[in-house]
Amino acid sequence: MTQEENTSGWNAIDQSMRELYGEQEPKHYGTALPYILGGPDPLDGISVYAVDNPMPHWHFVTYGFSELYEKEMQDASKSGYGFEITFRLTRSEAETDPPAWALNLLQNVGRYVFNSGNIFQPGDYMDANGPICLESDTLLTALSFIEDPDLPAISTPNGSVQFIQMVGITGRELEMIQSWNARGFLSASSMFMPKYVTDLMRNSYADIPSVIQAVEDGMEQDGSSTAFLFIQQLGWESPRKRLLQKSVPAKLQLGAKQAVLVGTILRSRISKGASLSLIGPDTNILFEAGEQPAILESDRQVTLTVNKQIVNELA
Numbered sequence: 001m002t003q004e005e006n007t008s009g010w011n012a013i014d015q016s017m018r019e020l021y022g023e024q025e026p027k028h029y030g031t032a033l034p035y036i037l038g039g040p041d042p043l044d045g046i047s048v049y050a051v052d053n054p055m056p057h058w059h060f061v062t063y064g065f066s067e068l069y070e071k072e073m074q075d076a077s078k079s080g081y082g083f084e085i086t087f088r089l090t091r092s093e094a095e096t097d098p099p100a101w102a103l104n105l106l107q108n109v110g111r112y113v114f115n116s117g118n119i120f121q122p123g124d125y126m127d128a129n130g131p132i133c134l135e136s137d138t139l140l141t142a143l144s145f146i147e148d149p150d151l152p153a154i155s156t157p158n159g160s161v162q163f164i165q166m167v168g169i170t171g172r173e174l175e176m177i178q179s180w181n182a183r184g185f186l187s188a189s190s191m192f193m194p195k196y197v198t199d200l201m202r203n204s205y206a207d208i209p210s211v212i213q214a215v216e217d218g219m220e221q222d223g224s225s226t227a228f229l230f231i232q233q234l235g236w237e238s239p240r241k242r243l244l245q246k247s248v249p250a251k252l253q254l255g256a257k258q259a260v261l262v263g264t265i266l267r268s269r270i271s272k273g274a275s276l277s278l279i280g281p282d283t284n285i286l287f288e289a290g291e292q293p294a295i296l297e298s299d300r301q302v303t304l305t306v307n308k309q310i311v312n313e314l315a
């Protein structure tokens with residue numbers, strides 16, 4: 001006689017979905033070989049619901065970021081990583097099955113979390129470094145994360161689980177988020193993107209006057225929430241003094257594509273007395289607000305104290 005498997009975590013997610021969609025039977029996509037046994041997909045399953053409001057779309061929900069079976073992690077307050085990912089994608093009348101690329105995208109997000117240990121929270125964002133749907137003409141090349149508007153957090157026998165919705169965004173929208181914050185940008189865009197449904201074929205909201213104004217006002221009021229930027233092309237040359245010759249000033253080098261963004265974020269952060277770290281392959285540059293400009297160098301980090309005048313010159 002074998003003991004019945006404990007699926008209390010899985011059942012709790014199922015119950016939450018039944019409360020939202022009643023008896024609708026989702027399309028469920030499981031894994032043939034579990035990840036812990038060498039399978040390629042870290043998530044145990046993904047369920048997909050066909051939804052008609054506020055527009056026809058697919059509603060994906062993952063099973064696997066939380067503890068679906070026995071409690072294994074020490075933190076009793078949350079189940080596993082403490083969340084599951086959802087994703088809403090526009091659905092055409094002709095579609096009878098959700099697109100495979102969206103399932104693959106969710107599994108790729110799972111691989112990122114499982115391999116890096118980095119977890120997502122509402123308000124986070126992620127550059128996909130290319131179209132979120134490969135080989136498509138979409139402008140959406142990044143992802144942002146927000147609470148799913150229809151799925152509140154739940155308590156399970158293994159701890160709490162939050163449903164975090166993944167939203168496709170454009171590169172210019174990502175820059176707006178980095179210059180302000182994800183919650184503010186998504187709120188400003190919500191009238192054009194009800195329930196944050198991702199539409200691969202949409203134009204960028206970065207050109208809409210009301211969104212532009214909201215971002216500018218938000219930056220002025222709140223500053224930027226971006227405390228760290230990863231810069232692949234980042235270099236630093238120390239200032240040098242020469243006998244009987246003019247001293248050579250310090251030189252900060254970064255990629256041309258990121259220069260304008262760094263300037264915008266730096267101005268926004270320093271104006272609120274907040275710091276900004278640029279993290280590169282070989283060195284880190286930390287900007288701190290201060291009245292008197294200064295340079296402090298160590299083995300792995302250069303700390304630059306800057307005031308408003310210096311920041312404006314840099315920007």
